[in-house]
Structures are given as C-alpha cells and as structure tokens.
Amino acid sequence: MRVLSGVQPTGELHIGNWIGAIRNWVELQNIHQTYVCVVDLHAITVPHDPKKLSENTLTTAALYIACGMNPEQCAIFIQSQISAHSELCWLLNCVTPLNWMERMIQFKEKSQKQGDNVSIGLLDYPVLMAADILLYDADLVPVGEDQKQHLELARDIAQQRINSRFGRDGKPILKVPKPLIIKEGAKIMSLTDGKKKMSKSDPNENSRITLLDTADLIKKKIKRAKTDSHIGLEFDNQERPEADNLLSIFSILSGLGREEALKECSTMGWGKFKPLLTDATVSAIEPIQSRYKELIKDRGELHRILDNGRSQAEEIAQVTLERLQAALGLLKKNKVNH
Ligand code: AMP
Numbered sequence: 429m430r431v432l433s434g435v436q437p438t439g440e441l442h443i444g445n446w447i448g449a450i451r452n453w454v455e456l457q458n459i460h461q462t463y464v465c466v467v468d469l470h471a472i473t474v475p476h477d478p479k480k481l482s483e484n485t486l487t488t489a490a491l492y493i494a495c496g497m498n499p500e501q502c503a504i505f506i507q508s509q510i511s512a513h514s515e516l517c518w519l520l521n522c523v524t525p526l527n528w529m530e531r532m533i534q535f536k537e538k539s540q541k542q543g544d545n546v547s548i549g550l551l552d553y554p555v556l557m558a559a560d561i562l563l564y565d566a567d568l569v570p571v572g573e574d575q576k577q578h579l580e581l582a583r584d585i586a587q588q589r590i591n592s593r594f595g596r597d598g599k600p601i602l603k604v605p606k607p608l609i610i611k612e613g614a615k616i617m618s619l620t621d622g623k624k625k626m627s628k629s630d631p632n633e634n635s636r637i638t639l640l641d642t643a644d645l646i647k648k649k650i651k652r653a654k655t656d657s658h659i660g661l662e663f664d665n666q667e668r669p670e671a672d673n674l675l676s677i678f679s680i681l682s683g684l685g686r687e688e689a690l691k692e693c694s695t696m697g698w699g700k701f702k703p704l705l706t707d708a709t710v711s712a713i714e715p716i717q718s719r720y721k722e723l724i725k726d727r728g729e730l731h732r733i734l735d736n737g738r739s740q741a742e743e744i745a746q747v748t749l750e751r752l753q754a755a756l757g758l759l760k761k762n763k764v765n766h
C-alpha cells in the first residue's frame with residue numbers, strides 16, 4: 429500500500445503534530461511505500477514571512493528525519509518543488525463545487541481570523557491537499573482528527589467528480605484514499621485551555637510544547653498549564669478537559685499506556701503530577717532534539733536527501749497528472765520531432 433502525508437512549515441512543530449501525525453508515519457514506513465512532504469504551498473494560504481518560509485521548510489524536513497523518518501525507507505520532499513501538485517490542483521478546481529469548499533470547518537475558522545484578508549488560496553486549501561494525496565495514488569493518509577473533513581473531500585472529488593464522470597469502462601482514474609486517524613493522540617489539546625486544539629497559530633506560546641523547546645522551557649510551560657481544583661487525574665470526564673488531555677499526553681509520552689498511567693495518577697495531586705509529566709516529555713523529545721542538532725549542521729546532506737525524495741516522488745506524480753489530463757481531454761504534447 430502507499431502512504432502519503434504532510435505538515436505545513438509554519439512555525440515550529442509541536443507535540444500535537446508529532447503525537448497525532450508524524451509518530452504514526454514512522455511505523456508505516458516499515459510496512460508501506462511512504463511519501464511525506466513539507467507542504468509549503470499550504471503555508472502561504474495565510475499571510476506569511478518570506479524570510480522565514482524557506483528556513484522553516486528545511487527545518488521541518490530535518491524534524492521529520494529527527495522523528496525517525498528514514499530517507500532510505502521513504503521519500504521526503506518539498507511540495508512546491510513538484511509542479512504537478514499545483515497543476516493537479518487546477519484540474520480538480522474545475523470540477524469541485526464551490527459550496528463543498530464553503531462548508532469546510534477549517535476554512536470557516538481560519539477565514540474568521542483573517543477578517544477582510546481571506547485569499548482564494550485559503551478557500552482552495554483542501555483541493556490542493558486533495559491533489560497532494562491523489563497524485564500518489566495513496567491508499568492511506570495518516571493525519572490528526574482535524575483533517576478528517578479534508579480527507580472526505582479528497583475522497584468525494586476522486587470518486588464523484590473524477591472517476592464517476594470521466595472514468596471509462598468502470599476503470600477508476602484516481603485512487604480513492606482512506607484516512608488513518610489513530611484515536612490515541614489524534615487530538616492533543618492546548619495547555620492553557622483543554623477545550624482548544626494545540627495549534628501552531630495560537631498567539632500564546634505557553635499553549636504548546638514544541639519539539640525544540642529546552643527542558644527549562646518545557647518545565648515552565650507545564651508548570652503554568654491550566655489545571656482544576658480536583659485531586660487525582662482521570663480520562664474522559666467532560667468537566668475536566670485539562671485532566672484528560674494532560675493524562676493522555678503523559679500516558680503516550682511515558683510509554684505507560686492508558687491503563688498504567690491511570691493507575692499511577694488517579695489519586696495524585698497536580699503538584700506531584702506536573703513534574704512527572706515534565707520528565708516524561710523531556711525524555712521523549714530529547715532523542716529527537718539531539719538527532720535534529722546533528723542533521724541541521726549538514727545542510728548539504730539535507731538538500732541531497734530532499735533532491736532524492738523529489739525525484740522519487742516526481743516520477744509517480746507525473747504519471748498520475750498525465751492520466752488525468754488525458755481523461756479530461758487535454759491535448760497531449762507531441763513528442764515526435766517535426
Ligand atoms: P498542521 O500543523 O496543521 O500542519 O498539521 C500537521 C499534522 O498534525 C496534521 O496531520 C494534523 O492533523 C496534526 N495535528 C495538528 N495539530 C494537532 C493536535 N493538536 N493534535 C493532534 N494532531 C494534530
């Protein structure tokens with residue numbers, strides 16, 4: 429099977445991105461053909477700083493590797509370096525109904541934040557994401573819970589708008605992908621509000637722990653994390669979203685799992701729990717940080733890895749693009765010399 433996923437190079441990756449997405453890719457690369465990209469074209473759908481974008485793109489790729497993505501086992505590449513992503517996006521734009529796009533929850537949320545400055549790119553974001561996925565005939569797309577609706581859109585475009593309209597003799601043109609959302613950790617919440625998703629764009633830096641935070645900073649952020657007046661940690665109590673979130677993070681990062689973590693913390697006060705969570709977090713991300721520091725020293729090697737990933741990915745992308753161009757009736761380039 430083929431797997432594809434990606435993360436935007438906006439700001440620093442946080443433990444939500446790692447737990448909800450990247451951590452799952454690492455296991456998948458051992459069993460499936462895996463493609464992971466840094467989706468820089470998605471990052472420019474909201475106002476951005478051009479000075480930071482290329483650096484963030486490279487550091488995000490380095491973090492993929494530091495988290496355990498192995499360039500020998502998977503293709504790691506930069507979305508904008510393969511023009512087929514934009515080209516397929518245009519073809520899909522022309523068959524996707526506008527009202528499907530206006531329903532997208534993330535668009536509604538993000539456009540509200542942008543006020544009068546909403547780009548067409550922001551509305552089109554999910555179609556570009558569909559192009560990313562459909563170009564590689566991906567079977568599985570490992571993502572966090574928040575991307576479920578975008579995955580459904582990609583499936584609908586492939587099935588209802590391309591295959592059933594343009595497929596011949598019952599033969600599909602595009603593979604219909606499936607989301608892979610691993611329940612545990614699929615939605616890590618903010619440290620400062622257990623009802624809000626941990627997000628790169630939250631203006632309050634204390635709301636998230638990034639993969640490159642120092643041990644000191646992690647300690648401070650966890651110390652400040654929102655708590656409640658109850659003693660004892662527990663899962664699934666709607667009235668205690670912070671307890672549920674922090675205990676979930678602890679159970680995952682300590683490696684104890686839900687049952688053991690609950691046993692250990694069910695009668696523990698916050699004052700005792702927080703240092704435990706800090707230790708578990710620091711030791712879980714320490715190996716990522718030390719690998720990252722090595723990788724980022726050798727930028728030449730990083731570029732070589734990305735070039736290699738690009739050429740593997742480009743080959744597949746081009747074949748799919750040409751298949752769709754033909755199905756839509758676009759005139760093929762004449763390759764014979766006159
Ligand atoms: P983004 O930060 O929007 O580029 O998201 C990259 C990946 O991380 C996607 O697969 C998201 O679903 C996942 N993700 C983002 N935030 C969280 C979170 N708070 N908890 C779990 N997964 C997340």
Ligand code: TRP
Pocket residue numbers: 432433434435436467470556557560561569570571575578
């Ligand atoms: N929209 C995704 C997010 O914000 C990122 C993304 C873009 C993606 N293209 C993708 C994820 C293709 C999986 C597959 O998280």
